[in-house]
Each structure stands twice: as C-alpha cells, then as structure tokens.
Amino acid sequence: MTIENSEPAPALNPPEPSNSVLAYKLRLLRRNADLTLQQLSQRCGISASALSKIENGQLSPTYEKIAALALGLNVDVGELFSPISKTTPVGRRSVTRRNQGVVHRTDQYSYEMLHTDLADKRFIPMVTTVRAHDRAEFTKLLSHDGEELLFVLSGEVILHTEGYAPLRMGPGDSCYFDSRMGHACVSGTEEDATVLWVSSHAELR
Structure with missing residues (x-):
C-alpha cells in the first residue's frame, strides 16, 4: 500500500535557491500529469526512491537523468528548470544576464x-x-x-x-x-x- 495517493497534496511554493527549481518543477509536473512516483519511475527508468530524493532536494541528478526525467514527463529539459510554465510566443527572445542563470x-x-x-x-x-x-x-x-x-x-x-x-x-x-x-x-x-x-x-x- 502506498500512502502517496491517500495524503492531501501539500502546497507547492517555489523555492528560494535557484538550484532547488528542479525539485519544485519535478513535483509540480509529475502531479500535473497525475503520475505517482512509481509510474514516473517506470517511464524514465529512475527508481522511485531516487525520484523522491530529487523532489525533496536531497539528490542532484546528472544531465543523463535529467534528460530521462524530461522524456518521462513529455517535456523538454528546459521546462524542468523554468520556475513558471509559459506558452511559446511567436517572435520570442530571451536575455540571461551574467551569472543570472x-x-x-x-x-x-x-x-x-x-x-x-x-x-x-x-x-x-x-x-x-x-x-x-x-x-x-x-x-x-x-x-x-x-x-x-x-x-x-x-x-x-x-x-x-x-x-x-x-x-x-x-x-x-x-x-x-x-x-x-x-x-x-x-x-x-x-x-x-x-x-x-x-x-x-x-x-x-
């Protein structure tokens, strides 16, 4: 028996540190896709325990694992590091200032x-x-x-x-x-x- 689906989902607030964005977005995207940790594990080939650690900021995955997560969630890699999901406008452009990524x-x-x-x-x-x-x-x-x-x-x-x-x-x-x-x-x-x-x-x- 899993307790994941029986518990009310806690509030998801964007974290302060930039390197915690992945943890926040992974949990948000997984829940939006209505996937349990076990289901996402089957999709991306990463153990449920490792996924839980990533979601809680306890594990920093390699780019190889990040790419697998993106594929399992059917998003691009960049979406895992974007604090807010946005639509894709025509004629878009983006500027990242030095040391602001x-x-x-x-x-x-x-x-x-x-x-x-x-x-x-x-x-x-x-x-x-x-x-x-x-x-x-x-x-x-x-x-x-x-x-x-x-x-x-x-x-x-x-x-x-x-x-x-x-x-x-x-x-x-x-x-x-x-x-x-x-x-x-x-x-x-x-x-x-x-x-x-x-x-x-x-x-x-």
Missing part, C-alpha cells in the same frame, strides 16, 4: 542553465564549470538522446568518449558529438574549466 550542481559539474524563461526550446544552452579532474570520478560514461556542442571558454578540458581517444581542448576549441555515445569531461589542469555546453533534447513522445 538557474544553477544545477552535480559532483562533476556545475551547470548554469541559460534562458530558462523560454519553453519548448530546440536545444539547451548551459555555461558549465567542469569540476571533475579525473576520469575515475565518473562511475561510467554518461549517455542520452540528442546531440551536443562543447565550446571551451577557459581552462583546459579533456573529453572522454566511447570509440575515441581522449580529446584535449583549450579556449576556443569545440567539439560536436552524438549524445548517445558515452561521454564525460574533466579539467586538464588543477583549475576548474568553463565551457559553453549546448545539448539538443530528445524528441518527445
């Missing part, structure tokens, strides 16, 4: 999600701080649907991908690759690196 941190990366006020974007732009410094910091190479562009802004990055030798890149260098291919980035020096990371999202069902 929505931040999501994992053990290996710190993502600053750009233009989260726009829904239904065709790709997800992020300024990402590469915090990992060794391939061993990843239990596995990450993969998900879509394609990605990596452009180094500062520092040195080593891109690990399936089927290729590690690629060392410096400021101004870029790489475009298939996201379904396992991949991971580490900083090539003692300092963290910064990259512009652009990822297309999977086609929604």
